Amino acid sequence: MTDPRRAVPRTDAVLADPRLVQAQHRLGRPRVKRAVTAALQEVRAGATAPDEAADRALGLLPATASSLRRIINATGVVLHTNLGRAPLSPAAVAALQAASGYVDVEYDLEDGSRARRGRGTLAALGRAVPDAEAVLIVNNGAAALVLATTALAAGRDVVISRGEMVEIGDGFRLPDLIQSTGARLREVGTTNRVTLADYAAALGPQTGCVLKVHPSNFRIEGFTSAVPTRQLAGLPAPLVVDVGSGLLAPDPQLPDEPDAATALRDGAALVTCSGDKLLGGPQAGLVLGRTDLVERLRRFPLARALRVDKLTLAALEATLDGPVPPASAYRGADPDELHARCAALANTVSATLGGICAEVVASDGAVGGGGAPGLVLPGWAVALPAAFAAALRAGDPPVVARVERDRCLLDLRCVDAADDHVVADAVLAAAGR
Numbered sequence: 001m002t003d004p005r006r007a008v009p010r011t012d013a014v015l016a017d018p019r020l021v022q023a024q025h026r027l028g029r030p031r032v033k034r035a036v037t038a039a040l041q042e043v044r045a046g047a048t049a050p051d052e053a054a055d056r057a058l059g060l061l062p063a064t065a066s067s068l069r070r071i072i073n074a075t076g077v078v079l080h081t082n083l084g085r086a087p088l089s090p091a092a093v094a095a096l097q098a099a100s101g102y103v104d105v106e107y108d109l110e111d112g113s114r115a116r117r118g119r120g121t122l123a124a125l126g127r128a129v130p131d132a133e134a135v136l137i138v139n140n141g142a143a144a145l146v147l148a149t150t151a152l153a154a155g156r157d158v159v160i161s162r163g164e165m166v167e168i169g170d171g172f173r174l175p176d177l178i179q180s181t182g183a184r185l186r187e188v189g190t191t192n193r194v195t196l197a198d199y200a201a202a203l204g205p206q207t208g209c210v211l212k213v214h215p216s217n218f219r220i221e222g223f224t225s226a227v228p229t230r231q232l233a234g235l236p237a238p239l240v241v242d243v244g245s246g247l248l249a250p251d252p253q254l255p256d257e258p259d260a261a262t263a264l265r266d267g268a269a270l271v272t273c274s275g276d277k278l279l280g281g282p283q284a285g286l287v288l289g290r291t292d293l294v295e296r297l298r299r300f301p302l303a304r305a306l307r308v309d310k311l312t313l314a315a316l317e318a319t320l321d322g323p324v325p326p327a328s329a330y331r332g333a334d335p336d337e338l339h340a341r342c343a344a345l346a347n348t349v350s351a352t353l354g355g356i357c358a359e360v361v362a363s364d365g366a367v368g369g370g371g372a373p374g375l376v377l378p379g380w381a382v383a384l385p386a387a388f389a390a391a392l393r394a395g396d397p398p399v400v401a402r403v404e405r406d407r408c409l410l411d412l413r414c415v416d417a418a419d420d421h422v423v424a425d426a427v428l429a430a431a432g433r
């Protein structure tokens with residue numbers, strides 16, 4: 001027998017395969033070359049036949065020139081931070097694609113001069129929240145908060161309740177964030193209780209603003225008291241309210257979730273929130289409120305470092321002005337419809353994989369992304385043996401399920417009904433792994 005290593009084709013020869021030449025136009029030469037190198041390594045190891053090197057390299061190529069992979073979210077968690085939070089609507093995707101070339105993001109086509117950056121998106125946000133005199137868009141919710149507190153209180157005090165000194169995730173704490181740009185925190189009250197008198201006693205010439213943060217990712221119950229926005233607004237200092245989730249107006253499905261319009265009507269000088277949580281748009285931070293303060297933030301030097309790009313502006317405008325975004329549709333999914341889809345999936349799996357037990361079980365979804373922590377979204381899931389979870393993640397596209405009490409739960413809440421067959425195929429493929 002000849003040594004298979006002798007027959008290892010040359011990299012250039014494999015790269016010349018017409019399909020790989022075409023892939024180089026689509027994905028770039030370095031990426032295709034890496035795939036060829038990896039395939040040839042397999043040939044050297046005897047794992048791939050020499051004449052299959054090109055096929056193997058093609059199989060190793062990603063779908064796009066980005067390493068980010070489309071995944072199917074079968075966790076039932078609508079805004080999963082690890083999975084990119086809100087999925088964009090088709091309208092937002094189309095807007096984003098159209099904005100990817102040269103666009104009039106900061107240009108007036110009529111007289112050929114510079115124009116207000118993102119004015120269409122700002123106008124859409126203004127229409128969505130008529131209670132806001134002025135609006136500003138930055139990179140994310142944390143940026144909105146840090147810009148507001150820095151512009152109003154650098155070198156001075158931000159007065160905040162001890163019960164609102166929250167950590168937002170991955171070890172990032174709002175107090176650290178606020179202090180990182182030179183504002184001082186003046187904590188008032190205790191973890192569970194704070195009164196208007198506590199705030200009033202802390203105010204003085206050194207006060208830059210009063211900050212109210214929505215504790216969006218946890219709940220304190222029992223002997224508690226907080227001061228409502230309406231009362232804080234009466235204090236002689238600008239009130240900044242971080243509502244977090246990006247709910248722009250009250251939503252009957254989320255009675256405990258604060259919204260921007262109500263906070264402004266209750267007298268907040270500025271409201272900050274995220275664009276990719278309950279609003280269902282791209283990552284962004286929104287600032288809404290009094291014209292003089294929004295203008296101060298806009299002209300503050302840090303604002304330039306937090307500015308959003310044209311893609312965000314395009315997707316955000318299409319979210320504000322366009323059809324209902326997927327995150328809202330998933331949140332409000334009808335449990336009966338979810339049950340019917342789960343039953344169909346369980347049937348397909350049981351019928352095809354006779355020995356495997358797939359049953360429909362009651363399973364609650366969640367808003368996630370640090371939003372509406374106490375809210376249960378009643379729904380259903382298909383329960384499979386726990387080993388399916390890892391096998392489903394290894395598929396293409398990867399399906400991310402939830403593992404609970406030694407079962408792999410497939411919740412279809414955050415899956416488009418048109419993709420149910422993709423989930424079914426993934427389960428069948430995973431059974432073979």
Ligand SMILES: *Cc1c(COP(=O)(O)O)cnc(C)c1O
Binds near residue numbers: 168216274
């Ligand atoms: C999520 C959240 C933030 C941070 O917003 P990002 O968009 O993640 O930067 C800040 N404050 C509150 C109350 C939040 O819920």
